[in-house]
Amino acid sequence: MLIGIYSSWLVLVSLFVAMFASYTALDMAGRITASQTRFAACSWLGGGSFAMGLGIWSMHFIGMLAYKLPVPMGYDVRITSLSLLIAIASSGFALWLVSQNELSWRRLGAGAVLMGSGVAAMHYTGMAAMRMSPGIQYTPWLFALSIFIAIGASGAALWIAFHLRRHSSRVRLLRAGAAIVMGIAIAGMHYTGMAAAHFPTGSACGAAHAGADHGWLAILVTISTLGCLSVTLMISVLDLRLESRTAVLSTSLASANEELTYLALHDNLTKLPNRLLLEDRLNQAVQTAKRKNTRFSLMFVDLDGFKCVNDAYGHHIGDALLAEVALRILTNIRSSDTLARMGGDEFVLLTQAHDPADVAGIGEKLLTVIRRPYEIDGHDCMVSASIGISIFDGDDQHQNELLMNADAAMYHAKSLGGDRYCFFEPSMNANAQQQMQLLRDLRLALERREFLLLYQPKFDALTMALTGVEALLRWQHPERGMVPPDQFIPAAEKAGLIVPIGEWVLDEACRQMALWRNAVEADWTVAVNLSAVQFAHSGLTQLVAATLARHALEPRYLVLEVTESTAMRDVDSSMTILRQLTEMGVHISIDDFGTGYSSLLYLKRFPASELKIDRGFVRDLARDTEDAAIISAIVALGRTLNLNIVAEGVETSVQQEFLTRLGCTSLQGYLLGRPVGPDLITEPVPQLTSTGEESSPRGLSLCR
Known part of the structure; x- marks a missing residue:
């Protein structure tokens, strides 16, 4: 081998x-x-x-x-x-x-x-x-x-x-x-x-x-x-x-698509379904109800007082409050119900409950849990809700019609003072349509320059010299004519338009006052009312300073009127804002004094220079001895605190003489002068009596 x-x-x-x-x-x-x-x-x-x-x-x-x-x-x-x-x-x-x-x-x-x-x-x-x-x-x-x-x-x-x-x-x-x-x-x-x-x-x-x-x-x-x-x-x-x-890219894309789909169908703040997802579920509910001959309910929930909280404490507090409200509602409804956020402070609840008694029980429960106090980031907040309810009755109702009906019922509940629920009735649609049209027109009013200011004069109680004017907002609607403030101001507050409107009022009043100073060397002041929302706005002091500077108007010619209840809402914050405005040189007037629940301890600390007696005390002055006693007390308090006392709503000579005798500093009312345009403001002309003596003026002379 x-x-x-x-x-x-x-x-x-x-x-x-x-x-x-x-x-x-x-x-x-x-x-x-x-x-x-x-x-x-x-x-x-x-x-x-x-x-x-x-x-x-x-x-x-x-x-x-x-x-x-x-x-x-x-x-x-x-x-x-x-x-x-x-x-x-x-x-x-x-x-x-x-x-x-x-x-x-x-x-x-x-x-x-x-x-x-x-x-x-x-x-x-x-x-x-x-x-x-x-x-x-x-x-x-x-x-x-x-x-x-x-x-x-x-x-x-x-x-x-x-x-x-x-x-x-x-x-x-x-x-x-x-x-x-x-x-x-x-x-x-x-x-x-x-x-x-x-x-x-x-x-x-x-x-x-x-x-x-x-x-x-x-x-x-x-x-x-x-x-x-x-x-x-x-x-x-x-x-x-x-x-x-x-594979990683595919997984990331799938995850991103899933997240985008979720974001497209859910509210980013509360994680609730948004309008798009609600409409889909509402459509399914309508189809199912028609097929099975069943009924369901739709509840439109709008928060009362949310804008005040949002403007007073900032958007982060408002967002946290909305999330807490959503959580409270979710914990008090059934898992089969759908709660969606429509935007802002509006929520919609789709529930299978359809018996009016059952639906009313749900509405009452929601009102109770929503009105309970909230503690958000150290702030105590209070809101309530207005709830509108529409029930699908099996007819050829469209989902948009159900939403509009629930929305109309909600507006009706809000018009009754809020913190309540209302079932939809056909008569509510007309009012709801009017309110919606009013809001649409209101949003365009600033752009179309439909707002104007009238000025009501204030006089020295003893000499009847013109001491100042109060700027009063009016809306000249192209179709409705002159819209009263009590009709559009609440709507503006609800729609969040009161801040830009208030900025325009302040700017226009300061502009006009600067014209008066340059034209006739006017030595009076112009008073501008601040709403609660505007007063709580974080940029108020900067806005006032910028407006005065823009029109080269000295701060001493501007009076900002704040209602007693607004000033007392958050005392510490009010103190800070009022002190900043006073240090700037602006005068502060406490409006509607006597109608709130002031504390004398806080009142003496407020850097105010003026108290305005509410017209409600002046109206029945001749017949109501209690009103006279209250006015006497307010005048005595004002003297003690070295404040000017202004009485508004003076309409008779008896009221004028009584207020002057009590010691009011200034008077304001229809007896002395009605709100007029800026070109009609001038010094008052004394009226002669039958004896040839001068008497109190009966109004303003009109410069034409």
């Missing part, structure tokens, strides 16, 4: 190639399974089959090249190519098998036999490529053992590849360990087969001259195989990274 020897470095190279091929095979199995399309899976199966087959075949071929006999060696190219094709086919079958969803023990056994037989066929076909003469003799038990090892190694490889095909945080480390085991098993099969081969003395290699040269073939096969496996593995890694990034 011819005795052969092994080249140690080629044996090591063959073992490394076996491990590298095993790792590549495991990675290919994972890429096939992770493919999103059938084309991608087929592409990875074809490429993986070639790379894995080439790697196994190369290990076998390098192992054969590592074995040297004392005779010239060579390999038949056609038979060698056939062994490569067998390796590729076996690898393709293995990758296809492990890419299936399931790998039962029966399928694993059959696959191990088929793949092991293919690997063995590859090996012994490759041995036949030497075309030895006489032929190679094999030891039967070693030959059988090599086939058994091939089948066992194939089974282990299939089982490992199937369970390591999914990507995880430790999969590459596990694949590396499995590749070492698989590489050793494959090499073990090869060298067992080689140990089974015996070459009789005198054997000659028929392919020594016709086949490929033994010397350079080992290097060429090693470099080609490692290059092919490396490129395949690199492509796999890059594709995996691209796929991972695509």
